[in-house]
Amino acid sequence: MNLSVLRADLEEFAEAISREEYLTRAGLKAESRAAAVREQFAVLGSRDAFEEVHDKAQGESGAEEARRLRYLAEFLGTTCIEYRARVLNDRLATAEATQTVEADGRQIPLRSVETRIKNEGDRARRAALEASCLSAVAEMNGLRQEILETGHEEASRLGFPGYTAPCRELSGIDLTALRDLTQPILSRSQDMYREVLAWYLTRWVGAPPHEARRHDLVRLFRAPELDRLMPPDALREAAEAPIRRMGIDPAAAGRIRVDDEPRPAKMPRAFVATLRIPDEIILVVRPGGGPDDYAAYLHELGHALHFAYTDSGLPVEYRRLGDSSVSEAFAFLQDGQLRERGWLKRFAGVGQPADVLRFTAFHKLWFLRRYAAKLDYELFLHAEGPGARSWDAYRDLLSAATLVEWPAELYLADTDPFFYAARYLRAWIFEAQLRNLLRERFDEEWYRNDRIGPFLLSLWRQGQRHTIEELAADLGLGPPAIEPLLAQIAADLA
Numbered sequence: 036m037n038l039s040v041l042r043a044d045l046e047e048f049a050e051a052i053s054r055e056e057y058l059t060r061a062g063l064k065a066e067s068r069a070a071a072v073r074e075q076f077a078v079l080g081s082r083d084a085f086e087e088v089h090d091k092a093q094g095e096s097g098a099e100e101a102r103r104l105r106y107l108a109e110f111l112g113t114t115c116i117e118y119r120a121r122v123l124n125d126r127l128a129t130a131e132a133t134q135t136v137e138a139d140g141r142q143i144p145l146r147s148v149e150t151r152i153k154n155e156g157d158r159a160r161r162a163a164l165e166a167s168c169l170s171a172v173a174e175m176n177g178l179r180q181e182i183l184e185t186g187h188e189e190a191s192r193l194g195f196p197g198y199t200a201p202c203r204e205l206s207g208i209d210l211t212a213l214r215d216l217t218q219p220i221l222s223r224s225q226d227m228y229r230e231v232l233a234w235y236l237t238r239w240v241g242a243p244p245h246e247a248r249r250h251d252l253v254r255l256f257r258a259p260e261l262d263r264l265m266p267p268d269a270l271r272e273a274a275e276a277p278i279r280r281m282g283i284d285p286a287a288a289g290r291i292r293v294d295d296e297p298r299p300a301k302m303p304r305a306f307v308a309t310l311r312i313p314d315e316i317i318l319v320v321r322p323g324g325g326p327d328d329y330a331a332y333l334h335e336l337g338h339a340l341h342f343a344y345t346d347s348g349l350p351v352e353y354r355r356l357g358d359s360s361v362s363e364a365f366a367f368l369q370d371g372q373l374r375e376r377g378w379l380k381r382f383a384g385v386g387q388p389a390d391v392l393r394f395t396a397f398h399k400l401w402f403l404r405r406y407a408a409k410l411d412y413e414l415f416l417h418a419e420g421p422g423a424r425s426w427d428a429y430r431d432l433l434s435a436a437t438l439v440e441w442p443a444e445l446y447l448a449d450t451d452p453f454f455y456a457a458r459y460l461r462a463w464i465f466e467a468q469l470r471n472l473l474r475e476r477f478d479e480e481w482y483r484n485d486r487i488g489p490f491l492l493s494l495w496r497q498g499q500r501h502t503i504e505e506l507a508a509d510l511g512l513g514p515p516a517i518e519p520l521l522a523q524i525a526a527d528l529a
């Protein structure tokens with residue numbers, strides 16, 4: 036096999052698939068044709084290509100080439116699994132983009148329901164919306180089950196004992212050790228979380244804490260009480276002004292484009308489409324109002340900046356592949372600005388930031404608890420397979436983590452391929468340690484220090500060449516630990 040041809044194919048394939056995903060997820064077209072793109076690059080989804088590169092990676096003695104081959108082998112292994120499920124995945128993407136549900140006597144797109152729930156103050160109406168949303172999701176569970184089982188079968192064909200094994204081996208992430216590291220987040224933050232949750236549910240949502248449901252949390256995190264402090268039309272400037280203050284162009288000389296049009300079939304969850312790295316990045320958000328919009332915009336801006344300032348001379352493996360925790364960490368560093376008192380005052384014009392700080396710390400804690408539970412659950416799901424036991428495990432673990440009655444219907448929809456939850460958890464741990472370092476090295480208001488721009492650019496420039504653990508070691512952050520993360524949240528909630 037010719038590796039340089041493979042690398043050139045990878046570059047072309049990544050662009051084509053990102054373009055296709057952008058169009059369907061942004062609500063610009065209904066029918067997903069990603070399978071056709073995968074077929075056009077069928078060699079990247081072949082077992083032969085994976086096996087050859089996987090073997091080569093293990094035999095390679097040069098450190099740099101071995102690293103590139105490892106990243107390539109991970110990409111080929113996951114692409115192989117996705118290739119087998121390509122037609123099913125297209126059917127699911129199309130169904131998600133076109134599915135409608137009944138609300139107030141008329142049909143609305145499934146993808147609009149979450150925004151409706153957020154903005155619905157009446158509890159009974161919210162419950163009705165949630166019920167129709169969950170039954171639409173449940174209808175697609177058969178298809179999701181088929182996709183999951185296809186993935187499990189392909190992992191076995193690649194010679195691995197189950198689905199978790201290739202995810203662990205190819206990524207180099209010890210998923211069980213990460214679960215053991217992050218499970219104590221749940222017990223150690225339980226009292227603090229319970230208390231603050233009850234406060235918000237009672238005062239903001241009018242829901243008795245012992246009866247609270249998922250839709251009450253969706254409403255809670257919409258936080259209309261904070262709208263006055265965080266108006267939608269001030270968002271772009273609040274996010275971009277501090278970047279300019281660092282001496283960095285937030286549009287990266289036109290390499291970053293923002294798509295914030297509120298199309299009905301656009302996914303509620305914001306994302307970044309990386310058509311070409313570093314030259315063509317689209318930041319896609321669906322404004323729904325409130326501090327959530329600020330967090331989503333800042334987060335995706337963090338990704339966009341990282342990709343748009345990645346060195347264009349790096350090999351494709353370091354621009355496209357590698358450890359996604361690295362990009363997630365830079366994204367968290369941006370949305371984490373909502374937990375910086377001085378940033379809120381200076382750039383978002385929030386005179387008394389205490390309410391915002393408390394709210395964003397609580398939101399973050401909720402995410403952390405949810406993802407700690409998700410990693411635990413996904414390890415169970417991929418060992419057990421879909422069915423009643425996983426259905427129950429999902430509901431029990433997520434209910435225990437969020438302390439609201441969590442709907443089991445989401446047990447397949449609320450999972451990410453290849454244990455992406457692990458990338459988030461590692462990134463949160465790193466980001467909290469990095470934030471401590473930034474405060475020490477660049478002052479409490481580190482984002483206003485003249486040296487911060489060059490420092491961040493030097494990190495972004497490397498793309499995802501290094502793993503998050505390597506970056507942590509380079510920066511002298513010490514081994515991964517949950518203490519800085521929990522301490523920062525506790526300080527903001529106090």
Ligand SMILES: [Zn+2]
Binds near residue numbers: 334338362363366
């Ligand atoms: Zn992200």
